[in-house]
Amino acid sequence: MKMQSVQLSHGSGGVESQKLINDIFYKHLQDLVICGGEDAGVFESSSKLAVSTDGYTISPIFFEGGDIGKLSIYGSCNDVSMMGAKPQYITASFMIEEGFLFEELEKIVISFSAAIKECNVKLISGDTKVLPKGTIDKMFITTTAIGEIVYPNLSAFSLQSDCSIIVSGTIGDHGAVIFSKREEIEINSNLQSDCAFLYPMLESLFTENINIYALRDSTRGGIASVLNEWANSSNVGIEINEEKLPIKNEVRGICEMLGFEACNLANEGMCVLCVSKKDELKTLEILRNSKLGQNAQIIGQTTNENKKQVIFKTSYGAKRYLEYPSGELLPRIC
Amino acid sequence: MKMQSVQLSHGSGGVESQKLINDIFYKHLQDLVICGGEDAGVFESSSKLAVSTDGYTISPIFFEGGDIGKLSIYGSCNDVSMMGAKPQYITASFMIEEGFLFEELEKIVISFSAAIKECNVKLISGDTKVLPKGTIDKMFITTTAIGEIVYPNLSAFSLQSDCSIIVSGTIGDHGAVIFSKREEIEINSNLQSDCAFLYPMLESLFTENINIYALRDSTRGGIASVLNEWANSSNVGIEINEEKLPIKNEVRGICEMLGFEACNLANEGMCVLCVSKKDELKTLEILRNSKLGQNAQIIGQTTNENKKQVIFKTSYGAKRYLEYPSGELLPRIC
Numbered sequence: 001m002k003m004q005s006v007q008l009s010h011g012s013g014g015v016e017s018q019k020l021i022n023d024i025f026y027k028h029l030q031d032l033v034i035c036g037g038e039d040a041g042v043f044e045s046s047s048k049l050a051v052s053t054d055g056y057t058i059s060p061i062f063f064e065g066g067d068i069g070k071l072s073i074y075g076s077c078n079d080v081s082m083m084g085a086k087p088q089y090i091t092a093s094f095m096i097e098e099g100f101l102f103e104e105l106e107k108i109v110i111s112f113s114a115a116i117k118e119c120n121v122k123l124i125s126g127d128t129k130v131l132p133k134g135t136i137d138k139m140f141i142t143t144t145a146i147g148e149i150v151y152p153n154l155s156a157f158s159l160q161s162d163c164s165i166i167v168s169g170t171i172g173d174h175g176a177v178i179f180s181k182r183e184e185i186e187i188n189s190n191l192q193s194d195c196a197f198l199y200p201m202l203e204s205l206f207t208e209n210i211n212i213y214a215l216r217d218s219t220r221g222g223i224a225s226v227l228n229e230w231a232n233s234s235n236v237g238i239e240i241n242e243e244k245l246p247i248k249n250e251v252r253g254i255c256e257m258l259g260f261e262a263c264n265l266a267n268e269g270m271c272v273l274c275v276s277k278k279d280e281l282k283t284l285e286i287l288r289n290s291k292l293g294q295n296a297q298i299i300g301q302t303t304n305e306n307k308k309q310v311i312f313k314t315s316y317g318a319k320r321y322l323e324y325p326s327g328e329l330l331p332r333i334c
Numbered sequence: 335m336k337m338q339s340v341q342l343s344h345g346s347g348g349v350e351s352q353k354l355i356n357d358i359f360y361k362h363l364q365d366l367v368i369c370g371g372e373d374a375g376v377f378e379s380s381s382k383l384a385v386s387t388d389g390y391t392i393s394p395i396f397f398e399g400g401d402i403g404k405l406s407i408y409g410s411c412n413d414v415s416m417m418g419a420k421p422q423y424i425t426a427s428f429m430i431e432e433g434f435l436f437e438e439l440e441k442i443v444i445s446f447s448a449a450i451k452e453c454n455v456k457l458i459s460g461d462t463k464v465l466p467k468g469t470i471d472k473m474f475i476t477t478t479a480i481g482e483i484v485y486p487n488l489s490a491f492s493l494q495s496d497c498s499i500i501v502s503g504t505i506g507d508h509g510a511v512i513f514s515k516r517e518e519i520e521i522n523s524n525l526q527s528d529c530a531f532l533y534p535m536l537e538s539l540f541t542e543n544i545n546i547y548a549l550r551d552s553t554r555g556g557i558a559s560v561l562n563e564w565a566n567s568s569n570v571g572i573e574i575n576e577e578k579l580p581i582k583n584e585v586r587g588i589c590e591m592l593g594f595e596a597c598n599l600a601n602e603g604m605c606v607l608c609v610s611k612k613d614e615l616k617t618l619e620i621l622r623n624s625k626l627g628q629n630a631q632i633i634g635q636t637t638n639e640n641k642k643q644v645i646f647k648t649s650y651g652a653k654r655y656l657e658y659p660s661g662e663l664l665p666r667i668c
Contacts, residue, residue: 002525004531007662008662008665009660009661009662009663011554011665012554012555012659012660012661012662012663012664012665013553013554013555013559013600013659014555014558014559014598014659014660014661014663014665015658015659015660016661017363017554017555018658022615025470037490037491037567038412038417038489038490039386039414039416039417039490039549039550039551040384040385040386040413040414040416040419040481041385041386041477042382042383042384042385042417042483043378043382043383043385044381044382044383045379045381045382045383046379046380046381047378047379047380048376048377048379049376049377049378049379050374050375050376051375051376051377051423051458051459051478051480052373052374052375052459053424053425053426053427053459053460053461053476053478054427054461054478055427055428055429055461055465056463057462057470059469079373079374080373080374081373082373082374082439083373083374083376085374089385091385091386091387091478093387093388093389093476094389095389095474097543098665105605108458124385125385125386125387125478127386127387127388127389128391129666130665131391131471131665131666132665132666134471135393135470135666136391136469136470136471136474137468137469140429140470140474141477142387142389142427142461144385144387144425144459145374145413146385146479146480146483147374149376153503153593155372156372156373157371173646215373216373217373217575219347219549220345220346220351221346221347221348221351224348225347225348229371233371238637247548264348317380320433324348324349324352325346325347325348325349326343326346326348326349327343327348327349327350328341328342328343328346329343329346329347329348329406329433331342331345331346331464331465331466332463332465332466332469332497
């Protein structure tokens with residue numbers, strides 16, 4: 001009988017390891033790999049590079065709108081995009097539980113491969129480990145993206161006051177999907193994780209020379225985390241018009257049911273932008289011209305007052321602080 | 335009461351995550367980090383770079399001669415060194431089990447930090463995830479090293495026949511230590527993992543213009559794996575003089591007790607070299623002048639016969655094939 005799942009021997013660095021790599025990984029990644037069979041991949045560069053690493057441990061590994069394979073590519077490619085870099089290379093380390101079904105592994109490798117193609121990067125180094133049953137829950141992937149900086153000087157430390165704060169899409173979609181899936185809440189809707197590659201949407205902003213101070217994809221900790229980090233790092237205040245926040249009704253519903261703030265929920269295909277006020281409308285227009293940015297919204301501005309604080313305002317004049325998220329929130333969200 | 339272990343909230347991307355990073359990671363890594371607080375690290379380069387990623391899942395995480403922190407830095411820095419590159423940057427992604435003791439985490443971060451200093455690299459991007467108890471066994475670390483190539487064209491695909499095969503040190507030390515620790519075999523000796531950074535030992539070979547065809551650190555699968563991969567990739571035969579293999583008595587003892595071949599056991603601070611015959615003695619001399627290379631040995635040669643095969647010979651004329659390792663060997667060795 002043919003084996004149907006990953007065995008410990010597939011991780012021993014011998015015959016079976018080679019077989020796993022050839023039969024499942026190379027099969028779908030062949031044209032996307034450089035320097036296969038060496039200890040390290042090699043590339044030539046004469047520019048400023050951005051590098052970002054992230055470990056993906058999401059549970060469940062398959063979810064509405066994506067899976068761990070796709071997420072692990074988009075996630076790190078998005079992180080270098082946030083530094084104004086065009087992703088070029090990616091490394092990936094797979095950690096797999098003994099007994100993991102080949103069928104599921106192949107599904108993940110196929111979507112991982114499709115994401116690599118979409119991001120137009122090359123897989124420059126890879127690693128596979130197999131762990132005994134019970135020492136890891138199904139599969140973790142760590143990726144590192146390397147990209148060439150095309151729009152320099154973006155930084156969480158360089159926000160100025162009187163700039164506009166914009167979100168490129170609706171808030172909390174990914175977190176709400178994972179939460180409801182994990183809590184087995186039936187969502188009678190098509191709500192999907194927003195899991196997506198952000199660089200193509202941002203490219204026009206870079207080439208149109210929009211004056212951007214900072215970009216940050218809103219993942220773990222949601223926009224509450226991004227805004228508080230920016231306010232702190234750049235010593236500015238941030239004022240958000242609460243009514244402007246684009247939040248899907250399904251996400252609002254899940255938040256009410258579970259007692260969460262949408263602002264603390266993760267996205268995986270949305271970013272927050274800080275741009276100069278004069279460019280805010282042009283930014284909005286460019287974002288909305290892209291498929292991912294159709295729900296983009298100007299949500300607030302940086303201020304000279306209330307330094308290091310994020311303040312939510314309503315049109316009735318109510319004000320409250322948006323705190324840096326704390327407590328457990330949702331483990332294994334990405 | 336002060337918390338003594340890692341909690342799920344330390345992985346939520348909020349206040350507690352920041353605290354964990356500041357109190358334990360930054361405390362020991364402050365001077366070694368570039369671009370802290372951004373989504374990606376940035377560096378400038380105008381050369382050929384080598385990149386290598388590896389996931390470290392070793393069990394136990396503390397062992398004679400090292401721990402997972404040190405191993406995760408040396409391991410990936412060694413991998414880029416094998417491509418003739420001087421390591422310059424490293425990224426690290428920590429995955430930690432809920433309940434992991436701060437005391438142990440700090441020990442690991444301290445040795446991780448010392449290894450970064452020793453390798454003279456900068457930490458350019460990092461990530462920390464906390465996983466619910468039972469979904470990961472203690473801690474996994476994935477690192478990616480980036481290095482500048484100083485000795486180009488090393489490749490597993492470029493071995494020629496009539497070259498010398500050299501090992502830089504004794505065989506199987508790391509594997510034997512982990513095995514005996516896991517099987518609770520008392521070794522009445524000082525046997526330690528050989529876990530070490532290899533670049534400094536190799537640097538003189540690069541500057542002295544030794545004619546090297548390939549380098550490979552012998553880790554998972556041992557030298558059996560390296561030699562078989564080389565024979566296959568370069569379509570040459572490899573003949574090894576079995577009596578020349580430097581193997582410590584303790585390692586021989588453990589192998590006999592457990593029925594293993596030392597050639598299948600992992601090292602973490604030893605590499606195999608393929609150099610032109612005319613340079614073999616000079617190579618040996620340079621290696622032996624370095625602390626790590628004192629037990630270096632010429633163990634065999636590449637041949638035009640027996641292509642894709644590795645053959646072990648004794649002085650009595652006995653011959654046998656050294657197979658590519660197969661079966662389970664030892665999971666979680668690195």
